Amino acid sequence: MNIGYYPGCALHGSSDDYEESLRACLRALDVQLQEIDEWICCGATAAHALNQKLSTALPARNLALAERGGFGEMLAPCPMCSMQLIKAQKALAGNEGLRREMSGIVELEVRGTTRVLNLIQVFEQVGLDRLKAALKSPLKSLSAACYYGCLLTRPPDVVEFDDCEQPRSMEAFLTALGAKTVDWSYRTECCGGGMTLASEETVLDLSHKILSNAAAHGANCLVVACPMCHVNLDMKQPDIERRYGVRHGLVIYYLSDVVGMALGLPESALGINRHFVGKA
Amino acid sequence: MSRIGVFICWCGENIARTVDVDALAQEVSKFPGVRCAMNYKYVCSDPGQALVREKIAAEKLDAVVIASCSPHMHLKTFRRAAQLAGLNPYKVEMANIREHCSWVHHDRAKATAKAASLIRLSVEKARLDHELQPIRVPVTRRALVIGGGVAGIQAALDIADAGYEVVMVEREPSIGGKMAGLSETFPTLDCSQCILTPRMVEVGQHPRIKLYSYSEVERVEGYIGNFTITIRQKARYVDISKCTGCGDCWSVCPLKRNKSEFDYGMGVRASIYVPFPQAVPARPVIDAKTCAKIIRNGCGLCEKKCKAGAINFQDTDKLVEEKVGAVVVATGYKLYDIGEKQDKASLAGYGEYGYGQYKDVIDSLQFERLLSASGPTNGVLKRPSDGAEPKNVVFISCVGSRDNAKGLPYCSKICCMYTAKHAMLYKHKVHDGQAHVFYMDIRAGGKGYEEFVRRAIEQDGAKYYRGRVSKITQEDGKLVVRGADTLAGVPITVEADLVVLAAAMRPADGVAELAQKLNVGYDEFGFLLESHPKLRPVETNAAGVFVCGACQAPKDIPESVAQASAAASKVAVTFAADELMREPEIAGINEQTCVACYACLRACPYHAIEQAEVRTPRGVFVKHTARVNPGLCMGCGTCVAVCPSKSADLEGFTEQQIYAMVESLV
Amino acid sequence: MNTANPLPQACATARVIEALAHTHLYDCYQCGKCTAGCPMAAQMDIAPNRLIRLLQLGRGREALDAQSIWQCVSCQTCATRCPKSVNCAGIMDALRQLSMEEGRVSPAQRRVMLFQKAFLDNIRRNGRLHELELIVQFKLAGFMHDRRFSLLFKDATLAPKLNKRKKLHLRGKKVRDRAVLRRIFARSMDHS
Amino acid sequence: MNEAGQFEPKIVAYVCNWCTYLGADLAGTTRLEYPPNVRIIRLPCTGRIDFNLIVKAFEIGADAVLVSGCHPGDCHYTAGNYHARRRWILFRELLEALGFEMERIHFTWISAAEGRKWQQVVTEITEQTRKLGPYKNLYADTGNGSLPIPEAAPAVDQPAGSEGSLRQRCHQLLADGTVKVVIGYGTGGPVCVTKPADVGRLVWNNQCSSNLTTYLKRQEVRKLGRAAIVVKVCDERALVVLEKESQLDRKDLHVMGMACNGMGQPKCATCDVRVPRFADEVIGEVASVPLAGPPNAAPRGGAALEVLLAKSPAERMACWAREFERCVKCYACRQVCPLCYCERCIVEKNRPTVIDPSPTVKGNFAWHITRAFHLAGRCIGCDECTRACPAGIDLRLLNLSLAKAAEEHFGYRAGINRDVEPLIGAYSLQDKENFIR
Amino acid sequence: MSFTITQDGLSKLVNEWLARGKRVAGPSRVKRDCILYVPLQGPDQLLLEDFIRPANSLKEFLFPKHERLFGYRINGNGVELFELEPPKTEQLLIAARPCDAAALPILDQVFNWDCADEFYNRRRQLTTVVTLACSAHDDACFCTSVGLSPCAERGSDVMLVKLDRGKYEVRCHTEKGRSLMEGRLEPSDQVASEPLGPEKRFDPAEVREFVKHNFASAFWQSEGLTCLGCGACAYTCPTCHCFDIIDEGNANEGARVRNWDSCQFSMFTQHASGHNPRENQPARQRQRISHKFDIYPEKFGEILCTGCGNCTRNCPVGIGALSVLTEIGHGEHL
DSSP states (O other), X not given: OEEEEOOOHHHHTTTHHHHHHHHHHHHHTTOEEEEOTTOOOOOHHHHHHHOHHHHHHHHHHHHHHHHHTTOSEEEOOSHHHHHHXXXXXXXXXXXXXXXXXXXXXXXXXXXXXXXXXXHHHHXXXXXXXXXXXXXXXXXXXXXXXXXXXXXXXXXXXXXXXXXXXXXXXXXXXXXXXXXXXXXXXXXXXXXXXXXXXXXXHHHHHHHHHHHHHHHHTTOSEEXXXXXXXXXXXIITHHHHHHHHOOOOOOEEEEHXXXXXXXXXXXXXXXXXXXXXSOOO | OOOEEEEEEOTTTTTTTTSOHHHHHHHHHTSTTEEEEEEESOTTSHHHHHHHHHHHHHHTOSXXXXXXXXXXXXXXXXXXXXXXXXXXXXXXXXXXXIIIIITTOOOHHHHHHHHHHHHHHHHHHHHTOOOOOOEEEEOOOEEEEEOOSHHHHHHHHHHHHTTOEEEEEOSSSSSOTGGGGOSEETTTTEEHHHHHHHHHHHHHHOTTEEEETTEEEEEEEEETTEEEEEEEEOOOSBOTTTOOOOOHHHHHOSOOOEEOTTTTTSSEEOSEEOSSTTOSSOOOEEOTTTOHHHHHSOOOHHHHHOTTOOBOTTOOOEEEEEEESEEEEOOOEEEOOOSSOOSSTTOXXXXXXXXXXXXXXXXXXXHHHHHSTTSTTTTOOOOTTTOOOOSEEEEEEEESTTBGGGTBOSOOSSHHHHHHHHHHHHHHHOTTOEEEEEESOOOOOSTTHHHHHHHXXXXXXXXXXXXXXXXXXXXXXXXXXXXXXXXXXXXEEEEESEEEEEEOEEEOTTHHHHHHHHTOOBOTTSOBOOSXXXXXXXXXXXXXXXXXXXXXXXXXXXXXXXXXXXHHHHHHHHHHSSEEEEOXXXXXXXXXXXXXXXXXXXXXXXXXXXXXXEEOTTOOEEEEEEEEOTTTOOOOOHHHHHOTXXXXXXXXXXXXXXXXXXXXXX | OOOOXXXXXXXXXXXXXXXXXXXXXXXXXXXXXXXXXXXXXXXXXXXXXXXXXXXXXXXXXXXXXXXXXXXXXXXXXXXXXXXXXXXHHHHXXXXXXXXXXXXXXXXXXXXXXHHHHHHHHHHHHHSSOOHHHHHHHHHHXXXXXXXXXXXXTGGGGHHHHHHHTTOOOSSOOOOSOOHHHHHHHHHHHSOO | OOTTSOOOOOEEEEEETTTHHHHHHHHHHTTOOOOTTEEEEEESOGGGOOHXXXXXXXXXXXXXXXXXXXXXXXXTTSSHHHHHHHHHHHHHHHHHHHTOOGGGEEEEXXXXXXXXXXXXXXXXXXXXXXXXXXXXXXXXXXXXXXXXXXXXXXXXXXXXXXXXXXXXHHHHHHHTTSOSEEEEEOSSSEEEEOSGGGGGGOOOSTTOOSOGGGXXXXXXXXXXXXXXXXXXXXHHHHHHHHHHTTSOOGGGEEEEEEOXXXXXXXXXXXXXXXXXXXXSEEESOOOOOOOOSSTTOOOOOHHHHHHHHHXXXXXXHHHHHHHHHTOOOOOHHHHHXXXXXXXXXXXXXXXXXXXXXXXXXXXHHHHHHHHHHHTTTTOOOOOHHHHHOTTOOOTHHHHHHHHHHHHHHHOOOTTTOTTSOOSBTBOOTTOOOSSBO | OEEEEEHHHXXXXXXHHHHTTOEEEEEEEEETTEEEEEEOSSGGGOOOSSOSOOSSOTHHHHXXXXXXXXXXXXXXXXXXXXXXXXXXXXXXXXXXXXXXXXXXXXXXXXXXXXXXXXXXXXXXXXXEEEEEOOSOOOTTOOGGGGTOOXXXXXXXXXXXXXXXXXXXXXXXXXXXXXXXXXXXXXXXXXXXXXXXXXXXXXXXXXXXXXHHHOTTOHHXXXXXXXXXXXXXXXXXXXXXXXXXXXEEEOSSEEEEEEEEOOTTXXXXXXXXXXXXXXXXXXXXXXXXXXXXXXXXXXXXXXXXXXXXXXXXXXXXXXXXXXXXXXXXXXXXXX
């Protein structure tokens, strides 16, 4: 099975451990990723904060490149990128005038036919039973709090993935791979997103609440599928500890980390050693 | 040649001002079939009607045309006048030369010419009017009440007290409906069971009320005055004639842990149970889904214990037929299911409140059971998770109601009142407890309602926040309710021990199917359609079928009872005469030329046409034909238009009349 | 009788916002659920439902001056849970865009806007985000704005940790055709 | 004409008693003036207004006709206006095909509260009709228009041996008493064989183009007892329609489907299903012809209908006036049609005289409009009416225009699907129309 | 010694009549396979070769399918009658077939039997019939079986017999014919050969005999079974002359009109009580045959049929009279 791959700036920047992890894990499940040639930034928060037309144009450019590359489906592991791409794809598919306008702006003909998937959807295409079959070392040690963040399931009418209030798609994978999952309440609360640099105390406040709730429900680690959430929950844990005097000490795994570990891949191949908070 | 009398009215000068009535009378008198034509200042006045009556006798008229206002105004008046003079009332026609002529055309010559043409139309129609007699339909003076809630009980008692037999069909093992499960009722806080149980007993013991409990309406045939109702008596596995209600069986039954539907899951019951102590009939029913004997032929203790030998595991559903003359639908309501799964595609659930995930998030009827003295906690307020006494209770109103995104844009009308009642009752039970209420608008329009809500706020110290709740999360044992107060414009977070959701009111399950059986309309949410919201609130467009209570729209107990009595009075009106009189302007089918293609039968909106056979006097089959049931036909005439061989015709608007009118316009 | 809109004549800002956010802000019946669910509402000077109310009343200027529009983390909670399906998140976006274009950004929240502007300049030049370049440019712009040295060197200690984990990339892979980015940005700036 | 020499149009309005009549009353009580040219005829419901009334209004000289009633959903009788809507969607197509001036026919929904709308509608129609002038060329043969002549398909001979096996089977059926009579094709025309010895009279060649199902309505044939009937693909669709209209019960009928290579009729040119589908037994196979569209669509009008519809309304009316001039009202078109099974046809009723029995232009137009619309959504395209007409009138075109309308508007095709409800006499809330104001 | 006329001579004749505002009718190809006697706009519409006979008959021009007898006007409660303007345009029926022309004398008898029908007689005087002898026949023709032939003179004023392409021998039989052909003929010695007609199919006397004695025989049951009861045979038959009289009009005025009718219709003998002496189609078939071959001959001494075969050609189910008559001829049923 091979699908298009839109890494997004984060995965080629400070969150390249996420890319390393998901490439290793997907290679083990023989899923070939073909990176979209000449992809550009999806505009993230900045574009839709300051310029609505730009927030459609940038994803439109990427969609046009994917269509030119002949990709029917495309993985966008970062929920911010996948939400922006899906939003643009839906707007383009439903509006002839917008298609003409955007094709003009991005200088490429765009039809809005590419289906954008997040990492969980790719694993779902691989299928639970294939994962169970390939299970080498069950994750008995993990008591994981699955954290979806705010953009993976929202806005529901755009993203149309799992349930926007009570998502359970990651739990399904983890229990299948032998891990224990925690029933906690902050699955879809926001971690502060793109405010890491712009307004640090926002991130610290929100992430602290998330980590506290996870700990309160007996989780010893979090599983995320978003580079920005990982930065805020993992890299900022020392700052949280400095500010609130609480050492959470929760390891923040990417979903591909845990799946990779279950498949028996070594931690170094998955880039787990490059996280800020290591195993106690 | 017919002898028609034309009476042209001046209507004071409303007509006379623009229509030259004298010239008109002259011209009309020359129309074919017109015996005499005259004009008078006020034909609808007593002297005017006297003139008409006198002319009918003097000129021996066989039809009358009144050229005046709209038939919607005075057709009945002039028909009665003609009847007094011995002329068949259906030989009277009206030409509307006021609204359709003098008031809208100011050119005198044109208005007069148009008036003449309109009168000519009515003369042509009058010439071909048939003498009709009102249709008499025999009435079975028995009423069917579907639903045993407070509305059904009130309707049944009123009808029975009026001297007519009533058949009541209740789907649950006992009557009482939702009200039986309430603790106390606003605004008087009198105990719900105390005011309802006597009425239930009255129903149980009323000589003229035949109660079918644990039964449903299977099929409805016939028409007003002559309904045939097939009732399915669901298998109860207990013979209520033999059973004395001693209770040995449900005390010996080993399976005590079944969720009690009456307590909405707050309490448990045995597999053989009586829903609540004051049940009418106070006889148990066996739950076939959990009883070990029925499932795998085990146990059977209750049968051994029963001294009256009333237990019968081989019991099956029985179909019973009842003949009734009128039907009152009082099927009540159910609460909107707050959880994820919805029974209709157009509805969405409330994932954000964690209902069904957090034990201490319950809906209003479950809270009623916790408050109720006969409830699972005997009136002591214990929260479902650990039974502790909740110190902080959050009440959230408009859960599902007024929410376009969830699919129910309407207001359920009673939640503001019972939420205030809950806050008040909670304070009375837990003196040091604090009630928090998130509301959008307080709707307390009834008698003493506003004062009741103010008392809950001012005396019982309930904190009211004006804003919706966005999310409920569980954090170290506490339910964190994140709401807002738009008056202050700030988010509000309350840590609660218990959260009560005031869920929206929806019609009871299965009302849509019942409506189709009764040929009654229902709206997009499933509430039954009344004939006219203001003028005929308890009637429906199916003759002889009345509605009352929450099945028609969300409403509280006082309104339901009032509507129930209204429905009962309508039933009494229907049974007043020993025969029902119906307008004779209905369709009829010429059975000689009908070729039984049944296009009319498919087109008739009232299912008033049935397949029939033409037989010779000695019973030899001649042919198939369509036949109109005079009781059901409302006279819309759709069958006449779809009949290819023009065998169907409509009295009062016969084909001959319409074509004669059109041809007179040449 | 003509059928003029009985509500107070909707002000220009409200109409522009509705166009940008593709939503009807007059559908909002002020139930407060957006404010209730907003993670940042507690720190906001004007809560989300208040912003919409100001727009409904035609007082767009106060909405554009609010600090809250820059505290919003765009987590889409408000739009997801709104019972009237009003795109509150889209309204916040539109308010930010108008506020920046009309130069009414509140001084206390200017840093967020500067970060977003730096972010956009960065991808306009490189096609993809260069984190190091962004940090440097944002720090300088922030310093020019409020002259606070503490913020200038705040995360200096972070650099070595990132480097140890090979997360510090001096030069990212650039997009070959960067000129097209400038043209895309130019075409997106004019308000057609 | 009025004194000012200005043309005063005559407008007949059929209105429903509960909504539009009260709307007109309201226009009166609020003194909204409008021209006096309209004459209101009150009927209980738009469902009661049948299409003959519109034709009769034009016959007596109306220059415009208005039909108005309650908005969908408001009908006092719940569904009358839905029935009317579906009826007008189809009837307008027939009037269009005949070349009526459609701008003289108006349909509106006017509620009891819309006095103003009644005033506007009547005023607009009066002015518009005044500009159009009197409806002089109703049924007028103004030009030398002529209808295109349908091209026949080449005559091909039938599958070998099927005639023999047909006779052999019929002999068996008659001998063992399964059927009392076999309705089949003879040399000169149809034959009814009752004795096994006479099966020799049955033939199967490329002259068997008539539709034998029309004999199922004849009392004389029914009296003979259970019948076996020989049908081709185009004939058997009549059985589906007849069964749906409770005219026959498949139990007391034995259907012998004949595989057919085409009989050289115009309909055979577009026939793509050669083997009957609902027959009890099929005789003879045919080289399987690929199913182009849905099975045996009524010949989608073919070129002739396109040519007709391409003409201007006046030209179309002229064509039909010229064709109907030759009609002698022998009613062969009615008697050969399997779906015209009324014992007393509407044209034989005179109280009231809905259709003039005389073969005048007016009487012929009224008759052919009624016959065509009675087959709306029912005609199966067997073209018997055109074949039987001694005056050579191409009646097919009227039925094809309605069959095309039924397919375009409702995706409905007569006689194909056994459990679909007949089109006329039913309605749907989603019926789409763009002509009702 | 014979006289001939060329095709353009005929065209000139037609043009002259049309120029004088008179009506000319003749066979014309209305559609590919539909030839009818219709009023002609010009000689080019006149069809003279390669057709057997038109599908209708001359009856339409003498006894029209719809005729207004008199008008009435309703005023007040009374009715006022008024005469209608009688037909006065002369008409020339050209290139008619002999079997059509032979029908006219038969109709003359029935329209002048107990009451002289002035409408019919007036038209008859105004009519001049020019027949064209048949040069071919098909298996529906049986004029020879009823005493006629492809060049029978009965009822025609002038007879044309085809010589060769475009030239016809002219035989004038009546004064009217001679005055018509005045100055249009050239003498010639060519004599057209007698075209031979179809051989005899049945003996009318035998048919008459059979019909007299087999009123209730099962023969009719089997022969008339497949007849659908339309009016195609009667309305295209040159000799059928039944008609129905009704009033047609609106609330103010109208007219009493006469329309064609046919004994094959189910309503033809329907009594007001609902009873119908001929309640099924075989009975009506029997009536048609016996009226033509027994009842009419008994009253007028002639067979009410000229053997043109229109009934067989126009019958949608191919019965017509011929199949029944030949069936009777076979005689097994006697």
